[in-house]
Amino acid sequence: MRLVDSHGHLQTRPFDPDRDAVLAAARVAGLARILVPGFDPRTSVDGIAFARAAGDVESSVGIHPHVAAEVDDAAWAALRPLADDPLAVAIGETGLDYDRGFSPRPAQLANLRRHLALAWETRKPLILHCRSRAGERDAQDELLAELAAAGVGSGDWRERLGDRPPAVLHSFSGPVDYGERALTMGCAISFSGLVFRAGEEASAEVARIVPADRLLVETDSPYLSPPGAPRRRNEPRWVEVTARWVAERRGEDPDALGEALVRAYDRFTGRA
Numbered sequence: 001m002r003l004v005d006s007h008g009h010l011q012t013r014p015f016d017p018d019r020d021a022v023l024a025a026a027r028v029a030g031l032a033r034i035l036v037p038g039f040d041p042r043t044s045v046d047g048i049a050f051a052r053a054a055g056d057v058e059s060s061v062g063i064h065p066h067v068a069a070e071v072d073d074a075a076w077a078a079l080r081p082l083a084d085d086p087l088a089v090a091i092g093e094t095g096l097d098y099d100r101g102f103s104p105r106p107a108q109l110a111n112l113r114r115h116l117a118l119a120w121e122t123r124k125p126l127i128l129h130c131r132s133r134a135g136e137r138d139a140q141d142e143l144l145a146e147l148a149a150a151g152v153g154s155g156d157w158r159e160r161l162g163d164r165p166p167a168v169l170h171s172f173s174g175p176v177d178y179g180e181r182a183l184t185m186g187c188a189i190s191f192s193g194l195v196f197r198a199g200e201e202a203s204a205e206v207a208r209i210v211p212a213d214r215l216l217v218e219t220d221s222p223y224l225s226p227p228g229a230p231r232r233r234n235e236p237r238w239v240e241v242t243a244r245w246v247a248e249r250r251g252e253d254p255d256a257l258g259e260a261l262v263r264a265y266d267r268f269t270g271r272a
């Protein structure tokens with residue numbers, strides 16, 4: 001079975017002792033594609049360096065909503081040139097997190113808008129993180145409003161990014177109509193081990209309706225271990241657990257789904 005991990009932070013410290021061995025194990029497990037997203041200045045630099053050393057791995061450049069308030073204009077200006085690196089295939093991860101709220105909401109919104117402008121400028125898709133407070137959908141609704149205000153889903157964006165989706169909702173979580181509206185804007189959706197948690201039942205419904213060419217899976221390593229994976233540290237090879245769950249929801253053969261995932265990944269990253 002060929003697989004992709006559209007979101008695994010292999011450049012981070014938990015992988016310092018055995019990064020190359022983890023990558024080798026992923027390849028043995030069938031991982032044909034891995035995207036290593038940056039989420040702050042340090043991990044954006046390190047992600048590109050890892051992709052360059054590994055070969056056959058992609059990265060991205062961005063500021064997570066958790067640290068939005070820490071990145072001032074000077075830090076953003078320093079980060080900006082990295083987005084032009086061919087190995088940085090996407091902008092993010094960024095987004096909104098009103099659950100933990102480590103940065104004030106105005107800082108998160110300003111950070112998101114910078115990324116939207118950068119995606120437009122570089123013609124690269126966004127990687128979006130979105131978490132609302134428990135039992136609410138405030139972050140999802142505001143994220144959709146921000147995407148709409150920036151024109152995502154319009155003909156202008158389609159012209160700008162060509163065949164590539166304007167964004168991926170990474171580690172999808174949220175109500176079904178949120179997924180539907182993002183799909184209407186042309187976004188891709190990626191599922192992680194989060195789908196196995198209680199309260200994530202809507203994800204099963206959304207997994208059924210995502211068009212195959214915009215469907216992705218991920219680990220969000222080292223986080224979100226699916227059932228069977230070590231809780232202390234998730235790795236790309238465990239993406240198979242989530243991929244099989246998606247195949248079951250869609251009534252598809254896992255191997256055929258794996259091939260479709262590789263095609264969708266190549267479309268998203270512009271590798272196709």
Ligand SMILES: [Zn+2]
Nearest residue numbers: 007037093220
């Ligand atoms: Zn992440």
